[in-house]
Amino acid sequence: MARTALLALGLDVVVLVVANDPWQKTAGGQVVTPAEVRLAMVRAAATGMSGIEVDDLEILRGGPSYTADTIASYAQRGPDDQLFVLVGSDIAPGMDAWERPDEIREHATIVVMDRLGHVGERPPSGWDYLVLEGSFPDLAGTDLRAMVEAGGTAAEVVPEAVARLIEEHDLYETCR
DSSP states (O other): OOHEEEEEEEEOEEEEEEBBBBHHHTTTTTOOOOHHHHHHHHHHHHHOOTTEEEEEEHHHSSOOOOOHHHHHHHHHOOOOHHHHEEEEETTTGGGSSSSSHHHHHHHHHEEEEOOOOTTOOOOOOTTOOOEOOOOOOOOOOHHHHHHHHHHHGGGGSSSHHHHHHHHHTTTTSSOO
């Protein structure tokens, strides 16, 4: 998805930001892999990808991770930069529930990528957005967990280096 966005939108760089505390998940009691492990997996997945960077600013900031804070940091670093936020169509309709959505709307354009089961879902009225055309893998962490628990291996769907980290950290308890 990052490579498609980089090329299709003519971006200088795509930055993958790892949340410290993804509050929308943790507030609901969902178990989340530790931030340092998620960061290592994202770095492993991005290795060797020109134009793709990984940023740990949300981890360094600590506490709950809010897109509004991250966008504000990037806007301050590069006040003339045009900022985009890549989201799946599965979460786009709920963007008004994000923390400080007006700040995000003010500083960034949303880029929506269709996900199976959510094709055509878009942000609520008032959001500037683009639709990124492409064929994207439909794989969420919960899908990966279910696949591994059913006897599959992470290596079937993620880069080998990421699969090794999943096994090393025994993330899904039954990695095979």
